[in-house]
Amino acid sequence: MAVHAVRLGVPQVKGKAVAATVAGRVAVAHVVGLRLAEGLMKRKPGKWTHAVQRMALVACIACGCAGSAFAAVTMLDGTPTTMQSNTERMISLRHQEHMWETSDGATHVIVNRGELTAGDSLQLYSTFDHGLTWVAGPRLSYSDRYSTSDGYLAGDILYLTHATPAGAIRFTRLQYVPGSGTWSQLSSELAYFGGDRAVAINPAMAVDALGTIWIAFVATDTATGNNYIKMLRSTTVPRVWADTGFVFGAVDNASIERSARPVATATGIGMVYTVHEKIYWASRENSWKPSTAWKRQQLFSSTASDNDPYASHFSVAADAARNIHMAISDGGRVGYFRFDAPSRVWSVKWLSNDINAGYIQTTVIDGSVVVAANYNSDVLVFRSVDGGGSFEVSHALVHPDPPSPEVSYQYPRIETTATTNGPMLLLQQYVDSDVQRLLLFNVPLP
Template identity: 40%
Template sequence: MQVEAIAGGVRPSRREAMALLGAAAAAAGTWWPGTAHAAVPRIQAGFTNLSSDSDRIISYRHQEHLWQTADGAFHLVMNRGTLTPGPGLCLYSSHDGGTSWSHQWTFLGTDTDSVSDGQLAGDLLSVLYQTVTGHLVHQQLRYDAAGRGWTVERDEMALVSDATAGINPGMAADALGNLWCCFVARDRITNDVQLRLLVRPAGATGWSDTGVVFGPTDRRSIERSGRPVPIAGGMGIVFTVREMTYWAQRSDTQALDAPWDVTTVFAGTPAFRTTDPYASHFSVVADDAGSVHLATIEENRMLHFTRDAATGRWSTSGILLSGTKKLAYGQNCIANGRLMVAWSVQRGFGNLVESTDGGRSFSETAVLVLPANADGVSYGQARVELPTRCSGPLLALQQYSDNGVVRLMRFLVPQR
């Protein structure tokens, strides 16, 4: 069943849209909580040495912060807040499955509010982040597996403007080597905000503004985010403006400043956005066949959509989780060639589900069991973080608060 909105057409009501999702899930055989299912492993949480005094330790959900290199090591960009090493954004590495982490690099000019996005290609990590002054910086770091360390190969400004502050960047490279950055641009005088697009053309010496704007320009709210993702023959972007989720795409044959084709993927509930102040509670990953998978939170439901690489059409496998009032955070990834979706809840446990048929159906992989409640411990901001791609055991990190210190726990899910 296709769930598509036609630009300029009539959108289904929220009740009709949710009925479509439920029908699609039932037809596809999607796993639903509360139904009979085979016993699955219960993965107990372990503790790490990662801590911060910033609640943006691994913000935002549509961005990538965790990667695995070919030697099996995991690497994380996190926000240390005002702590040292730091302050602000830092790169950490783990060579024992995510238990212990060593500080590798501090991204200068960042503070407790800075967020980043990154892409790993082989042993080259590209990170794009916002600074204290509202600039956007692009750094590339090279990993040395033998020495277990990183060296900086490129350090450049992607956006420097007295008129515009850059916020909330998302970045990806297309097949031609062009780097694309979708970010929130805030006018420093009027406070108007819009989603803008930067590009670093392959072989160029720097970044430029394409002039392309996604969605409206207004000061009603900052609620908008964009996630670039490469597709066959071009580039796509999943972007949100408040309760709306859109898809934009371009061809490699178009000029770098040409307009993108935009369609609507999903219309959410306006009142629900109060729990998602940056409209960033979604995650996007492309599988090995080139299909794009979108996991998003809507009214305490985890929803899943797929753009088929062959047809270019979006469809849904429905609601992966329903009826949990504390559901707020989730993420998807490709682990051992399989599509995985994990989510956290604020009490008791979270879940990990997988698909072996390109996102048409899902089955439960593991129950992620949180530690018992302790004095001063809160799971109220239980962000979950997965590597974009990994092989072997899957590492999942989850945020929690321990007597005022923000920490990350770990779940290591064995390969099946």
């Protein structure tokens, strides 16, 4: 394993106390890990064995992980892919879904390629060999370097929504032919356009058991500058989109910092949404009238003063029983929230102390719950085999040795599918000579 990988694994503890659950062995491990890492940095590649380097990195990881087992950490190197972009929004934002696995085992991802395409920047890529090669597919019309997308897969149809340069929201359906690797566009339509009254960004969507599609997005009133979260619904074919009339969270121009993610529950539809430093949960039952107000509650309030422009520090996935699993980052920590479908109660636990986490992904893998989060510029994989009851750090994803001066992992965005049968493919964004690229990790889970 690369010397560079160990160097990047050294945590920035910033003088904070280590969690009591690991304080005993971690205090010693931290000193040993730092000394090993410092020694490794002075050596050339190949001078140290994988076992020694693993010891150093695991010792450093131990300092940052609260209440998570870490003794069996497997280190994995990443492999550069051919996908490229010239926009930082190559894979964004964290609350949106950009990656899916089809019934034939292929994996597909929406990438924003910026101006590297002749217009229509959002493009679908597919891999049929677990990430060794990627094939370019359809592009989404009315998209540019600032567009962000979201989608869900139902059978062989991929439903997508994205914001346009004009501040509108579009809805697109793509048809996939398993085994052939081919995609075709079934439809693309305007779901929302505020004209000169409002600009929309960052949509996300879900479908409930009745087939109603819900799209939530952030809107800005052009006259007042006020920002707020709106929601659309559509129940008919051909689709007719209707404004629900509901606004979620505060309406103000203090900051645009907010985002929303609908998710189907066992009996209706719910939505995680953030406004400034607060995370909320709203839900409704399928039996309710469209005019019935959603039930709402606050889940969390941050005191970390994170400076994210869209408050997108969360990632949501649901399992087959419609339990909802959510990961957040707050003050560099990784948090895990679980919505129990029978009791409809949320619970929370912290998986780490401050490890400089800002980019997280939640994945359900054959019954296991997996949370991936950046650890400085590397990535840690937290795995639970008991439905979120307890977690262990199963893998540390590190970089090839060593990067050239033109390579930077400064903003370690990551992407996974919300559900997979395994292995778990994880993409991490990095910069190489001013070109945005994606590094692939093939994580052998479950």
